[in-house]
Amino acid sequence: MVEEVTREEISKAIFDLANDKAPGSDGFNPLFLKKAWQIVGDDIVKAIQNFFRSGLRPTLVLSSRSVIQECFTKNDIIFANRPLLPSRKISTYNFTTLGGQYGNHWRNLRRFSALEIFSANRLQMSSNVRAEELRFVVKYLFKSSFKGAQKVDVKAFLYMLDFNIMMKMIVGERWFHFEEEEMDMDMSKAKLDEFMKMFSPPMMAALGDYLPFLRWLTYFGVEKKMLKVHRKRDAFLHTLLDAYRNPNDQSTSVPNSEINQTILDVMLKLQESEPEFYTDDVIKGIMQSMLIAGTHTTVVTMSSIISQLISHPEVFKKARDEIDKHVGQSRLLNDAELSKLSYLHCIINETLRLHSSQTLLAPRESSEECTIAGYKIPPGTQLLVNVWAVHMDPESWKDPDSFKPKRFLESKEEKRGYKFIPFGSGRRQCPEESLAMRVMALSLGTLIQCFEWENAEDENNGAIKTNSKKAEDRSVKIIFRPRESLTKVLRLL
Incomplete structure (x- = not known):
């Protein structure tokens, strides 16, 4: 100016x-x-x-693959902080969650998550939870088919499935029950909507976070709405804690866990030995992170994958052929066999590239002055990484606008060199990546294996058809018809 x-x-x-x-x-x-x-x-x-x-x-926006690589390798620890936004203070329990500042407290939380929740051993121990929940939903879909073509709202269906998996891992309890009356009642729809709002990541920006002069003004706008949601979420989490501490109290008790040791079991035992660290707020913060990050982005991605498979029947057929080859038709797909399904993982990766659940990675903030691409970056600079630009860069991806899962099958280099960063990178990389990939692969693989899919909105009501409308722009409703070759297996569920 x-x-x-x-x-x-x-x-x-x-x-x-x-x-x-x-x-x-x-x-x-x-x-x-x-x-x-x-x-x-x-x-x-x-x-x-x-x-x-x-x-x-001060804000630094990175869209260049080479500069992002420089930032996350040479300066990762400098940009390990998160901006302390005033509007997020209450919802992050005074910044004591995994979204808080980098330091001893954060490192301890990250270590706990890596060892007690997302380690290979823990994920293997919880594999029966994922298998059990998939059996329940497959059984529900199979029984529903007896009443004729049933249109299934994919996003709602997947959210209930994923939320149940998270709840079983955390407290050993299934929250949504796949019963015929449960799925059709308006009360169930209201319950689902309430939880989807309660455990969705905050999307609104509070002006007071960036203009301190106006903090008092925005407190009664966006922040008030966020506070209202947080209070409902906190009350729900607090009830779960009380239920574990008072198992004999019928008003708050949680049913006996169906797994040997839940995540809440582990945290409460640690609280006994380290009460100054594992406070109730810290425990609720970990539960909150799992129920938000572990459901929203996973469901959004799976919905996009289903849309793509509807529009690309040849990809669907190739994925099913792969499952039939490695698993067969005499039993359901299980967690241990996921590593054999390379093409299914290619479908997931290509959808993450093309329809990432976030255009920008969660913001970071520099703790001291550093140099990036020859420029001096002052401390307190907010870092935004443009994932969409990286994933759609024509220099890195041939024909980037097209859905081509085989690109990941043809070259292992596609996931290297910061070309593919849907879960971020470095110290702040999403810790739930391995769990999310297992949940998506097992869920989608099981549905592909067991059912014929039909586009419920297609006038001809035929098999999977190409739709010129972009997948992310429409609400997906599917009719799942049991495969004739899997009928015997499905009857035994």
Whole structure:
């Protein structure tokens, strides 16, 4: 800018806005700002002038594969922090969750997660949970088919499945029950909607996080909504804790666990020996992270995969042929056989590349000055990595807009050199990657193995058909018809 924007120009821009214009992310419309101008005017002018002068906060956006690699190898520890956004303080239990600042507390949490939740040994121990939940949903779909073609809302169906898996791992209890009356009742739909909202990642930006002058204003907008959701979520998690501590209390008791040792069992035992570290807030923070990160992104990705398989029947057939070859048709796919299904994993990887659940990785923040690509980056700089740009770079991917799972089959190099980073990289890489991949592979593989899929929205109601409409732009509803060759197996569930 040649000249600084003046108070008069800012005031005129705001007062020229229509009174009924939709409110911004802070929740307030122009009419409110006009009426309160004598009170908030000075702060708004100062904030806008500062924004044009230096921006909301120093931010570095990386879209180049080579620069991202430099950042995550040479400067990973410098960018290991997360920005401390005021609006997130309450929902992260005062920044004591895995989304908190890098330091001893965070390293201890990460170590606990790596050893007690996501290690290869723990995932193997919990394989029976995933198998049991898949058997329940397959049994439900098989029985439902007796009543004729049943349209299944894929996103809702997968969310209940995934949420049940997480709940069984955490407390040993299935939360949603796949029963005919349960799936059809409005009460069940309301319950599902409530939990999907309660355990969804925060999408709204609070203006006060970037303009401290306006913190008091946004507190009553976006932050108030986030606080309301957090209170409901915290009450739910607190009830689960009480149920474990008071197993004889019928009002809060959790049914006997169907697995030997749940994650909550482990955390409560650790709390007895290290009460100063494993506080109730820390335990609830870990449970919260699993129920949010472990359900939302997994369900979004699986929904996209199903959409792609609907639009690409040849890919579906190749995946089924692979399963029939390595598993057969006399039993269901199990966790131990997933490593043999290379093409199924290619489908998952290609969908993660093409339809990543997040365009940008979760923001990081520099703790000290560093140099990236020859530029000096000051401390306190927010780092945003553009995953979409990396995954759609024509220099790294041939024909990047096309869905081609075989690209991952043809070359192992496709996942190397920071070309493919759906789960991030470095110290802040998503710890749930291995669990998410197992859940997606087993769930999708089992559905492919056991059922013929039909597009419920296709007028001809034929087998899987190509749809010109982009998969991510439509709500997917599927009719699952049992495969004739698997009928004997399904009857024994």
